[in-house]
Amino acid sequence: MSLEINCELQRDKFNLEVHLTALPGSVLAITGENGSGKTSTLDMIAGLLACTDGKISLNGKVFDDSKTNQFVQPELRGISTVFQGGGLFSNMTVEKNVVFGRGAVFKNTPRFDTAIEQFDLAGLLSRKPSTLSGGQRQRVALARAFLAPSEILLLDEPTTSLDAVSRDEVRRAMKTFFETYNGVVILVSHDSTEVSELATNVAKISVSRGESTTATLHV
Amino acid sequence: MKRSLSAPRGLWMVALPAVAIVVVPVIAVFWRTDWPNFLTSISNDTSRTALVLSLRTSIIATILALIFGTPLAWLLANRAFKFKSVVRAFCVLPMVLPPVVGGVALLYAFGRRGLVGARLDEWFGIQLAFTQTAAVLAQFFVAAPFFILVMEAAFDQVDRRVVGTARTFGAGPWRTFVTVTLGLVRPSLLAALVLTWARALGEFGATITFAGNTAGRTQTVPLAVYSQLESGGDDALALSLLMMLVSLGVLIALRGKWVSALRRGGQ
Numbered sequence: 001m002s003l004e005i006n007c008e009l010q011r012d013k014f015n016l017e018v019h020l021t022a023l024p025g026s027v028l029a030i031t032g033e034n035g036s037g038k039t040s041t042l043d044m045i046a047g048l049l050a051c052t053d054g055k056i057s058l059n060g061k062v063f064d065d066s067k068t069n070q071f072v073q074p075e076l077r078g079i080s081t082v083f084q085g086g087g088l089f090s091n092m093t094v095e096k097n098v099v100f101g102r103g104a105v106f107k108n109t110p111r112f113d114t115a116i117e118q119f120d121l122a123g124l125l126s127r128k129p130s131t132l133s134g135g136q137r138q139r140v141a142l143a144r145a146f147l148a149p150s151e152i153l154l155l156d157e158p159t160t161s162l163d164a165v166s167r168d169e170v171r172r173a174m175k176t177f178f179e180t181y182n183g184v185v186i187l188v189s190h191d192s193t194e195v196s197e198l199a200t201n202v203a204k205i206s207v208s209r210g211e212s213t214t215a216t217l218h219v
Numbered sequence: 220m221k222r223s224l225s226a227p228r229g230l231w232m233v234a235l236p237a238v239a240i241v242v243v244p245v246i247a248v249f250w251r252t253d254w255p256n257f258l259t260s261i262s263n264d265t266s267r268t269a270l271v272l273s274l275r276t277s278i279i280a281t282i283l284a285l286i287f288g289t290p291l292a293w294l295l296a297n298r299a300f301k302f303k304s305v306v307r308a309f310c311v312l313p314m315v316l317p318p319v320v321g322g323v324a325l326l327y328a329f330g331r332r333g334l335v336g337a338r339l340d341e342w343f344g345i346q347l348a349f350t351q352t353a354a355v356l357a358q359f360f361v362a363a364p365f366f367i368l369v370m371e372a373a374f375d376q377v378d379r380r381v382v383g384t385a386r387t388f389g390a391g392p393w394r395t396f397v398t399v400t401l402g403l404v405r406p407s408l409l410a411a412l413v414l415t416w417a418r419a420l421g422e423f424g425a426t427i428t429f430a431g432n433t434a435g436r437t438q439t440v441p442l443a444v445y446s447q448l449e450s451g452g453d454d455a456l457a458l459s460l461l462m463m464l465v466s467l468g469v470l471i472a473l474r475g476k477w478v479s480a481l482r483r484g485g486q
Contacts (some may be wrong), residue, residue, distance in 0.1 A: 019233070043383070046386075046387050047387070048383040048386070048387075049385070054270030072389045073392075074383070074386040074389050074392070075386050075388075075389045075390055077387070079387050080387065080388070081383075081384055081387045081388070083380045083381075083383070083384055084380065085378075085380070087380050087381050087383070087384035088402070089381060089384075089385070089398075089399050089402065090381075090383070090403065091399070091402030091403055092402065092406065100385070100388050100390070101385070101389035101390050102388055103388070104390040118398070137427065145390065148388055148389070154387075197476075
């Protein structure tokens with residue numbers, strides 16, 4: 001029972017190779033220089049990018065397989081995401097953001113109350129994302145990811161571009177979140193404190209630059 | 220000495236005529252308008268018929284631009300497809316084409332002996348040219364490019380990460396489009412609609428060529444202004460003033476939003 005990735009993404013002059021196995025309950029941190037394909041790796045898992053060659057599966061369910069030409073759309077993969085900047089819907093209130101999609105069934109349930117309390121959003125529910133601070137936005141994004149049932153949780157540099165105070169605040173929120181989370185967590189991060197504090201495994205994407213760039217992630 | 224960075228000398232001298240050539244005619248219309256009879260002028264039979272007709276045709280043309288232009292703009296902004304630049308070039312062609320040429324082209328396409336029009340007449344007994352439908356088509360032809368261009372820019376500015384997030388949380392492509400994408404582009408959408416409507420309302424060249432100038436059927440306000448002016452009637456000025464007020468109203472309503480919409484999708 002695990003997330004299995006053996007795939008390759010080929011782009012013009014850029015080649016990304018990912019071999020990865022991650023178990024539920026683990027927190028895998030992916031590090032690597034800018035442009036090494038960290039976000040692309042998350043996109044392939046989420047289904048926002050198809051891999052050029054290879055296979056991605058979760059607990060034996062195939063998400064993406066270039067040989068059998070299978071591709072499961074992102075909305076059917078059961079993945080929660082916290083992308084850079086939070087990925088909030090600026091046309092909706094904080095509350096609407098939190099209960100978006102799979103989380104909608106938990107509106108007015110104890111699980112919703114827990115999410116609001118755990119990420120300290122009680123006073124923000126009717127606000128629009130544009131009126132929030134960076135740290136508040138990330139907490140909204142985390143609450144949304146918490147509320148929606150998922151087997152994989154993907155986080156893309158959740159504390160980059162935050163000030164030191166908000167960074168601590170978001171890091172604490174993640175810590176509590178991960179402690180009770182049963183699925184696979186993959187955290188892309190530049191922040192070594194964050195990585196050492198939250199991750200159970202760390203993997204670095206290695207890059208070799210020549211005529212074209214080849215990036216490899218091996219876990 | 221003014222405490223600010225100096226600009227090249229004499230720019231105002233050259234720039235002012237550019238403003239004057241627009242401002243002076245506007246003032247002239249206001250100045251020459253027969254104010255005591257303004258309301259009578261725009262409410263007599265000819266004027267009223269033209270106004271109602273203009274409103275109806277321009278609103279229908281705008282709705283058609285919304286219905287057909289939105290998917291096209293989304294595809295242009297989000298999908299790579301063959302001949303995309305050719306498709307886009309054709310979409311904006313009416314913006315640079317003289318409207319009267321557009322009217323001629325429409326006539327040869329949908330007129331009674333046109334490429335498509337001949338078949339429509341033969342098979343279904345439908346004749347488009349010189350009907351109110353033709354007036355709507357002419358307005359759509361000329362105004363839809365504005366809608367498509369503004370909306371393509373708007374869709375292009377929508378954060379792919381945010382749309383991707385909606386998908387991962389369980390919203391299918393359609394639900395994501397309706398609840399997230401459309402919500403994000405709403406300011407641009409409103410600007411695009413107003414701009415498109417204003418352009419449709421002012422359409423003259425393509426309409427008179429393809430739909431003709433029949434009072435009560437295809438004579439929209441700009442055509443009525445032209446006819447009045449030709450026949451020495453008194454209403455041309457009053458109707459012109461009314462159009463001018465509508466245009467100013469549009470600009471005030473948008474407050475430059477469409478410029479920023481074109482530039483960065485109004486985000």
